[in-house]
Each structure stands twice: as C-alpha cells, then as structure tokens.
Amino acid sequence: MSALSSSSSPLRLGIAGLGTVGAGVIKLIEANADLISARAGRALKVVAVSARNRKQDRGICLDTLRWYDNAADLVNDAEVDVIVELIGGAEGTARTLVEAALKAGKPVVTANKALLALHGPALAKLSADNAAPLLFEAAVAGGIPAIKTVREGLAADRLERIGGILNGTCNYILTVMRETGQDFATVLADAQKLGYAEADPSTDVDGWDAAHKLAILAGLAFGQPVVFDSLHVEGIRQIGSADLDFARKLGYRIKLLGLASLREDGLEARVTPCLVREDAPIAQVDGVFNAVVTESAFAGRLMIEGRGAGAGPTASAVTADLIDIARGKTVSVWGVEHSDKPALQALPLSAGKGAFYLRLLVEDRPGVIADVSAVLRDCGVSLRSMLQPTPARNETTPHVPLILVTHQTSEAAMQDAVTRIKALSVVTASPVVIRIETD
Amino acid sequence: MSALSSSSSPLRLGIAGLGTVGAGVIKLIEANADLISARAGRALKVVAVSARNRKQDRGICLDTLRWYDNAADLVNDAEVDVIVELIGGAEGTARTLVEAALKAGKPVVTANKALLALHGPALAKLSADNAAPLLFEAAVAGGIPAIKTVREGLAADRLERIGGILNGTCNYILTVMRETGQDFATVLADAQKLGYAEADPSTDVDGWDAAHKLAILAGLAFGQPVVFDSLHVEGIRQIGSADLDFARKLGYRIKLLGLASLREDGLEARVTPCLVREDAPIAQVDGVFNAVVTESAFAGRLMIEGRGAGAGPTASAVTADLIDIARGKTVSVWGVEHSDKPALQALPLSAGKGAFYLRLLVEDRPGVIADVSAVLRDCGVSLRSMLQPTPARNETTPHVPLILVTHQTSEAAMQDAVTRIKALSVVTASPVVIRIETD
The missing domain is CATH 3.30.360.10 (Dihydrodipicolinate Reductase; domain 2)
Known part of the structure; x- marks a missing residue:
C-alpha cells in the first residue's frame, strides 16, 4: 500500500456503479478539488470506472477514464488505489468486487447497506486480515455522518x-x-x-x-x-x-x-x-x-x-470516507479491534415491553367495549385511554373504529391480547397495532 | 513520540484542572476502561494531575497519581504522553501549559474555547511546527461531536x-x-x-x-x-x-x-x-x-x-479526542494543512441584510405610528406588520409598546432607522431590535 502512505501523489480511485450516486461522486470530486486537496493533503483522482452501459449520458465525461465492463477487473488495475463500490445489493457483482478488493489489500468505500448488514462479519474479517480499510459512511442516513459520530465521536x-x-x-x-x-x-x-x-x-x-x-x-x-x-x-x-x-x-x-x-x-x-x-x-x-x-x-x-438520501448527500459521505483514507485516518469496521466474537442475536420481540395504540374495526352495537376490555383485563393489559369517534352523519356503515391506548405492558401479553381480540365476533378486521415511544 | 506509535502500551495522561470536567474525565476513563481499550487498541491511563488544591474532595482517589502544584511541570514529566488542559481561560496557566506542551511535541487535548478562539492561529502554528496534535472537541457544544462532524464528516x-x-x-x-x-x-x-x-x-x-x-x-x-x-x-x-x-x-x-x-x-x-x-x-x-x-x-x-455542557458530555468529548490520539488518527487544527494565510476578518455588521423585529415604548396618543412609519419610509425600510397591544384595563401608563416587523432590508438602513426612531420625542425608551432568521 505504498500509494496510500505517500502524501504527495493523488489517491487514485476506481468507481464501480455510475448511477446518480456514482455520477454525484465524480461531480463532487471535480467541483471541490481545491478544498479536498487542502483537507486531505493530496488530490483524489478518479482513474477508472465500471458500469453496465458505457454509452448512457450521465452528465459527466468518461473519456479520460479507463473503462471496465467487469467491475471486479478494477481490483487488478495496478493504478487503482481504492475501490468505490456504488452498485448496491447484498450479493452478485457488488459482493464479489468488495471481497476481491479486500483480499487484494485495497481499501474499499461503499454505500451498500444490504451488503454490510448481511455480510458484515465476513467482510470485517477480510478487512482486518488484509489490513484493507472498509468504510461505509454513506450506507447509513446519506449525508448524516452517523457512522463517524458513533465510531469516533462517541468512542x-x-x-x-x-x-x-x-x-x-x-x-x-x-x-x-x-x-x-x-x-x-x-x-x-x-x-x-x-x-x-x-x-x-x-x-x-x-x-x-x-x-x-x-x-x-x-x-x-x-x-x-x-x-x-x-x-x-x-x-x-x-x-x-x-x-x-x-x-x-x-x-x-x-x-x-x-x-x-x-x-x-x-x-x-x-x-x-x-x-x-x-x-x-x-x-x-x-x-x-x-x-x-x-x-x-x-x-x-x-x-x-x-x-438521508440523494446524489449530493450520499456523494458527500462517500468522499468524506475517501478523505479519511487519503489522510491515513481509518478505523476498523466495527470501531474495535477485530475479534471472532459471534454476531449478536436480538432477543425475540416477545421479551420486550411497551405501551401500545390499537385500532380495531368493530360492530356498532352496545357491549363491544365490554368484550374488548374483558380480553385486555384477562391478558393483564391495562388501558390508559379509549376513543370511539362518532361516525360521520352520512355514514351508515355498521362497522366503526375503536381506538385503545394501553399503559406499559409486556409484548407477550399484548400479542396474546391481540390474538384473542381478533377472534372476537364483534371485531370485523385485523387490528392495527402501533408501539408508543415515550422517550 | 515513540509512546504514541506503540499500540500495546497505555497512553499516559497528565490532566491539568480537576473541576467537574477534570474529575469527570477521570471517572469516565475508569468506568469505561474496557470499551476504551477495545476501541483505542490500548488503555488510557491517567498518571499525573495538577490543580489548585490537593486536599479538595472531588469524589476521586488521587493517591496513585503524581501531583504537580505547577501545571506546566506536567510537560516535563517524561512519563506523560499527552497533556489534558481543563483549567480554562485564554491567558495565564492554561495558555502557558498548552504552548509549552506543543513546543515539547506533546499532544494536547483541551476544552478551552476562549484559548482556541483568541490564540488559535498561533497554537495551530505551534502544533504544525512541532507535529504535536491539538484537539478540542469539548470546546464547542460539549457532548455534540461538532468539531469532528465539520472537520471530518463534512470534509x-x-x-x-x-x-x-x-x-x-x-x-x-x-x-x-x-x-x-x-x-x-x-x-x-x-x-x-x-x-x-x-x-x-x-x-x-x-x-x-x-x-x-x-x-x-x-x-x-x-x-x-x-x-x-x-x-x-x-x-x-x-x-x-x-x-x-x-x-x-x-x-x-x-x-x-x-x-x-x-x-x-x-x-x-x-x-x-x-x-x-x-x-x-x-x-x-x-x-x-x-x-x-x-x-x-x-x-x-x-x-x-x-x-452542550456538564461533566458527562464534556468528559465524553475530551476522551473521544484522547482515543483519536491513541488510535493515531488526528487531523490538523483547522482540518487543512497549516498555512500562514492571515486570519479571516468578518465583514462589518452594516454590510449584512436581514428582516427585523422592533419593540418600541411610545407615548399613547394619536400620530405616533405615523411618525415612526415616516422614519422607516425615509430610511427605505419596508414594514411587514405592526402590533400595538391594547393596554390592560387597569393600566394607566401613558407609555405603550409598539411592535414592528420589517421585510428584508440592509443592516445599514436599519441602524439608521433605529438611530432616528430613538431621537423621536414620542419614543420613550431605547428600542429593542431583534433579527429574524427565516431559514
């Protein structure tokens, strides 16, 4: 990685994927070349690209860039220092390219959230084993530097x-x-x-x-x-x-x-x-x-x-990662030294607690509220409020909405209650259940 | 700076100033020692401190730490790798300490906003000349990683x-x-x-x-x-x-x-x-x-x-800077390579534009609004709305408030108008002028 440690030569980029984000990165690097050089201490230079259709008009000139029909070939270009993966998708070309680049010891910047979410552990290991940084600021919340905030700001x-x-x-x-x-x-x-x-x-x-x-x-x-x-x-x-x-x-x-x-x-x-x-x-x-x-x-x-999206914000995040690489200031994938600790399994939903909003569609006749209340009581769910809107004057539907708001309860009790409420003959459609976040 | 490049030995800290923030940093480093080591790749270890009163109860044990009555002596302690300046103030001990540390090539972390605002250019030069990082995340907005967001996230x-x-x-x-x-x-x-x-x-x-x-x-x-x-x-x-x-x-x-x-x-x-x-x-x-x-x-x-303040958030920001140093991931003071460009001078206020809210205290008699409106017209300031609240029934004051809201205008025109309005005999107190931010 001699090209990475030299602070005078440009950092040479190979970009795979020239959709709105890929084109946005090329435009940003051109528009902000002066300040990027001042901040990174060296220029960023796009030297090679890969996409599906060479002829498509993207509002950018590709004449001076090397073209690869096969994205994975970018890795073998000795004059590409960093791979920028903007193809997307957890499998296929994107995954093949990122894995090949990391194995070759080339740093990767990606906006690919599915790839990281599904294959994060394996990619983190490849990154650590080959000392090839893997950065993905653009994968979460576009122009918001959420990754950097968590991994470094709150380190x-x-x-x-x-x-x-x-x-x-x-x-x-x-x-x-x-x-x-x-x-x-x-x-x-x-x-x-x-x-x-x-x-x-x-x-x-x-x-x-x-x-x-x-x-x-x-x-x-x-x-x-x-x-x-x-x-x-x-x-x-x-x-x-x-x-x-x-x-x-x-x-x-x-x-x-x-x-x-x-x-x-x-x-x-x-x-x-x-x-x-x-x-x-x-x-x-x-x-x-x-x-x-x-x-x-x-x-x-x-x-x-x-x-959280769009060409400009996403290009800003991708290029900030490239500046981190140019500065030599990269951090490991999960912000800690790589370990072989197994991935964390989330608890089942039923282990949680919460307050709930329920919208039922019920028959418009006396006794309905008593029936529903009895189910909640039997399941140990405590009601905080109830709302039964008066039907509009010209409505003649026999079904009316009934809104219930519960106090804090267990998800398990709530799931039980919803199953039983659904089974009531007076309830005419599947309840809509929405959690209430109070803090 | 051999201690900085070694990734296994602890990063040894000398802390000057043991107010709520200094004590907060010591508590945080102790409470989060496990995750700090995992993230930084090495431990952070407070080895020396300096403050005004050794005996004061701060809820932390100082027994194992070297004590210096004179903060600047921390710099000469060969076993202190990084100086943490939490004394405050643009002059005096804080300035002396930070300058001495940078001159000695020791990295500095500070929460001192006045020092950076008033002496930023000279300190940036010292930092660059001596390759001694100067970090100050805690100087702006406490626990908000504002510095990192601008210097790196939006680089x-x-x-x-x-x-x-x-x-x-x-x-x-x-x-x-x-x-x-x-x-x-x-x-x-x-x-x-x-x-x-x-x-x-x-x-x-x-x-x-x-x-x-x-x-x-x-x-x-x-x-x-x-x-x-x-x-x-x-x-x-x-x-x-x-x-x-x-x-x-x-x-x-x-x-x-x-x-x-x-x-x-x-x-x-x-x-x-x-x-x-x-x-x-x-x-x-x-x-x-x-x-x-x-x-x-x-x-x-x-x-x-x-x-934006408080022991916890400020300690979090100070320690995040220390982790950046431990990781070897620091960036220059202004986020660009040091240059001798002169500091930027702000334009005079009168060069700006804006819309304004004015509260006047005026005599409660006919013709007042006409007088004030005439001044605004003569100064080229266009009124958007006006509000003259009815005095409460039991008030017998001859003076009543008059609220004016202008359209977008120049600061110069507004300053002129306020000067002339002040001079009107019907205006009985200095106007309160507040800018309106519409975006």
Whole structure:
C-alpha cells in the first residue's frame, strides 16, 4: 500500500456503479478539488470506472477514464488505489468486487447497506486480515455522518440505545399522509412519480432498508456485528390515514423507527412504526429527512438530522470516507479491534415491553367495549385511554373504529391480547397495532 | 513520540484542572476502561494531575497519581504522553501549559474555547511546527461531536453556513422566560441557584461564550482562523418577557444564535438573539440543549442537537479526542494543512441584510405610528406588520409598546432607522431590535 502512505501523489480511485450516486461522486470530486486537496493533503483522482452501459449520458465525461465492463477487473488495475463500490445489493457483482478488493489489500468505500448488514462479519474479517480499510459512511442516513459520530465521536462512551428515522421514503409517505389525509396507496403512487419511491417499493415500505441501517448502527454502537435475521421488522403498509388522525388527537405523530438497545439480558432491535409525542424532537423530522438518535451514559441524548438520501448527500459521505483514507485516518469496521466474537442475536420481540395504540374495526352495537376490555383485563393489559369517534352523519356503515391506548405492558401479553381480540365476533378486521415511544 | 506509535502500551495522561470536567474525565476513563481499550487498541491511563488544591474532595482517589502544584511541570514529566488542559481561560496557566506542551511535541487535548478562539492561529502554528496534535472537541457544544462532524464528516463538502444554539445558559434562560413569563433578572437568579449560570454571568449572557465557539466553528468550516475581535456579539440582557410573548403571537421563538456564512464578498459572523419560526427544527431545541447547524453544497442542511455542557458530555468529548490520539488518527487544527494565510476578518455588521423585529415604548396618543412609519419610509425600510397591544384595563401608563416587523432590508438602513426612531420625542425608551432568521 505504498500509494496510500505517500502524501504527495493523488489517491487514485476506481468507481464501480455510475448511477446518480456514482455520477454525484465524480461531480463532487471535480467541483471541490481545491478544498479536498487542502483537507486531505493530496488530490483524489478518479482513474477508472465500471458500469453496465458505457454509452448512457450521465452528465459527466468518461473519456479520460479507463473503462471496465467487469467491475471486479478494477481490483487488478495496478493504478487503482481504492475501490468505490456504488452498485448496491447484498450479493452478485457488488459482493464479489468488495471481497476481491479486500483480499487484494485495497481499501474499499461503499454505500451498500444490504451488503454490510448481511455480510458484515465476513467482510470485517477480510478487512482486518488484509489490513484493507472498509468504510461505509454513506450506507447509513446519506449525508448524516452517523457512522463517524458513533465510531469516533462517541468512542469514549457506552452506547445504550441507537436508532431513529432511517428511511426517507417512509418518512415522506407518513408526512404527506398526515398533512393531506390521503391514504397510503395514493401517497405511494405520487412518491413513485416524484422519484421518492422505487417502482418496487417493498425494500423501503416494508422496513428492510431501515433494518439494514439499524443492523449497521447497532454493530457500531455495541462493537459487535448483529445477526440481521434476528431483527424484528415491520413496515408502514398497514398504517391508515385514520391512524395519523387519531394519533394527532392523542397528541402523537407516527414515524417508522429503527431502535436498538443493549439491555442486561441482551439486544433489543426492531424496526416498527411508532407513535411519538408530537413535541418530541424526532416528531419534527418530516419529509425525506432522516434522524439518528443515540443515548449514551456520559454524553446523554444526541440527535442528528439531515438528508438521508440523494446524489449530493450520499456523494458527500462517500468522499468524506475517501478523505479519511487519503489522510491515513481509518478505523476498523466495527470501531474495535477485530475479534471472532459471534454476531449478536436480538432477543425475540416477545421479551420486550411497551405501551401500545390499537385500532380495531368493530360492530356498532352496545357491549363491544365490554368484550374488548374483558380480553385486555384477562391478558393483564391495562388501558390508559379509549376513543370511539362518532361516525360521520352520512355514514351508515355498521362497522366503526375503536381506538385503545394501553399503559406499559409486556409484548407477550399484548400479542396474546391481540390474538384473542381478533377472534372476537364483534371485531370485523385485523387490528392495527402501533408501539408508543415515550422517550 | 515513540509512546504514541506503540499500540500495546497505555497512553499516559497528565490532566491539568480537576473541576467537574477534570474529575469527570477521570471517572469516565475508569468506568469505561474496557470499551476504551477495545476501541483505542490500548488503555488510557491517567498518571499525573495538577490543580489548585490537593486536599479538595472531588469524589476521586488521587493517591496513585503524581501531583504537580505547577501545571506546566506536567510537560516535563517524561512519563506523560499527552497533556489534558481543563483549567480554562485564554491567558495565564492554561495558555502557558498548552504552548509549552506543543513546543515539547506533546499532544494536547483541551476544552478551552476562549484559548482556541483568541490564540488559535498561533497554537495551530505551534502544533504544525512541532507535529504535536491539538484537539478540542469539548470546546464547542460539549457532548455534540461538532468539531469532528465539520472537520471530518463534512470534509468533502463546501460549507456555506455554520452556527446554531451555542450557549446552554442563554437557551435555558430564554426557554424559562417563554414558559413562565418571568423576566430576565428573575430567571437568571434562579439559574444561578441551580448552577446553570455562573456568579458572574457576563461571559454567557453577553454572548462571549457563544462567540468563542462560533469563531472555532467558522475556522473549521472555512479552513482558516477567524479574527475574534471582528465578530459582532450581542447577548440577551435586553430581551424582555414581553418580547417572547410578542414573538409567540407572531409565530416565532427567540434564540441566541451564533451564525457564520462565507459570502462572495467575505465572512459574515455574528452572535445575536434571533426570532426563528416556531416550527423550525432549531426552535424546538430548548433548555440547556445546544444545536449545531451546517449548510453545505452537497450534504445540504444538517442539525445536531445534544448536551452542550456538564461533566458527562464534556468528559465524553475530551476522551473521544484522547482515543483519536491513541488510535493515531488526528487531523490538523483547522482540518487543512497549516498555512500562514492571515486570519479571516468578518465583514462589518452594516454590510449584512436581514428582516427585523422592533419593540418600541411610545407615548399613547394619536400620530405616533405615523411618525415612526415616516422614519422607516425615509430610511427605505419596508414594514411587514405592526402590533400595538391594547393596554390592560387597569393600566394607566401613558407609555405603550409598539411592535414592528420589517421585510428584508440592509443592516445599514436599519441602524439608521433605529438611530432616528430613538431621537423621536414620542419614543420613550431605547428600542429593542431583534433579527429574524427565516431559514
């Protein structure tokens, strides 16, 4: 790695993937060349690229760059010092490229959250064994330097909890639903037209993207990788505009939160929609913005809010990692010396506690509330409040919503109660259950 | 610096100043010894201390540590690798110690904002000349890793604006004034009793502490030190509870903000109370919390909110710097290679633009509004709204408040208008002028 320790020659980059982020990195490095050199002590120079289609117009000139049809060939280019992986996906070309680069002792910068979340332990070992840094600031919350904050800014402190609003698409959809009263499907369709949601939105709206980011943040916070499949993951498809409206009446907003806590008995980690108090700082984070929250023993509570996606913010994060490499200031993958400690398994959801919001659709006749209350009592779940809105005058539906808010209870008791409530003949649709975060 | 490059031996610390922060650092290093070693790759070990009174009970045991009555003697202790300066103050012992340490090639970690703001250029030169890192994360916004965010997290991006709520004492006072309707003097006295304000509160409430932090942030953001004396600095003594009340009626809150922007014609940098829209993220940052906001070309707007003071957060920041030193991952003082470029001089306040809130005390008779409006018209200041509250029924005062809100105008025109309004015979007290931040 002689090219890395020389402080006068440029750091030569091979970029795989020239979508909006790849093109954004090339544009940023050109636009900010002066200040990057001043800060890194040397220039960053893109020398080679790889993508699917050479002819596509990306608004950047590729004439002076070496082109590779096969991304993995970038590793064998002796004049490429660092591999920048912007292809995406946990398998296939991206994984092959990153593994090959690390094995060859070449530093890697990636924005690939799925790759890190699913293969973090193996990649961390490759990085350590080959003394090849693996940096991934852009994989979590785009332009927010969340990785650096946890791995270095809070390096002295014991993290107790980490998480936040980790998916801009879901936050945008929930914000527009709240502001306009439109339903999920309508807002999703509009978001797709605006480019805020993918044609296949499931990675975002079913919570998987947030879960990838949460697994990475938890790995950093607790110094040890997390078994991705052990996370509990829910999305936002079941949230109705009625829920946003009832939440508001109760003094809450609804956010999709990823949250991980290290408790005495183990790791709690889940992605779920949550009711948050409307005056809580995280409730104010709207639209495509992300927010990362940490709670630690000495520093207390910290919240960073910023743009979680988009070419500019993501390019800024990728290039900050490149500057760290150019400066020779890199830290190991999980922020601690590599060990062969097994990945952390999250506790089952039923081991948790929480307060809950329930929306039921019930028959509009006397005795329904008594039936539902009896189930909750039998399961040991204590009710805090109840709301049965008067149906609009022109509605003649025999089914009406019933909103219940519980006190703190165990997840296990709640799951039991929901199963029994579903089975009641007066309940005419599957209950919507949303956790309440009070701190 | 052989001790610094050895990764197995502990990094040996000499701490000067054993107030709450110094004692906090010792407690943190003890409490988190396991994770600090795992993250830093070696232990941090306090070996020597210096303070004014050896006998004072600080809740920590000093028996195994070497004691120096004279802080500067820590530098000559061959078994001290790093100096931790927690004495405070821009001159005297703190300055002597830091200069001596850097000259001796010993890395320094400090929480001293005044020292950095006033002597930053000379200290940066000493640090560069002697290859002795100078780190100061704790000098700005306590537990918020603001320095690292700007110097490394946003290293790839061109900062356009930086600032925020940089003084927890002022933010606490303004929050309590808004919530209780109490006046400045009452809330200050209570804050002093609670330990949130010093016996001599002028460093905080007159804006100097925020200005020190702003000068440091601007130096990092723009890669060049800032001439401290060129900053415009106002405090919060003139803010009445009436202003907080009128601001609320107009849809605003009042915050003491430090803001620096690099414009085409130069640096704008000032600490002033500001009206901010009540739904803006920064308006939600209440009590002793601080918030640092950055705006940059690619990453966009970023806001970090957290605890800006206190033993725990400050100790966390100091120790994170020590871990950077232990890891061998330090960056130059202003984040760029040292140069002899002169410090940046801020533009005079009159070169700026802004919208303004004015509270006048005027005689309660017809024609007053016409007189005031005529002055504004003559100065080219355009009015957006006006508010003349009806006096309470039992008040018989001949003087009533008059609230004016202007459109965007030049600071020079506004200064001119205020001078002329003051001179009007119908105006019976000095106007209170507060800037309005609309973005």
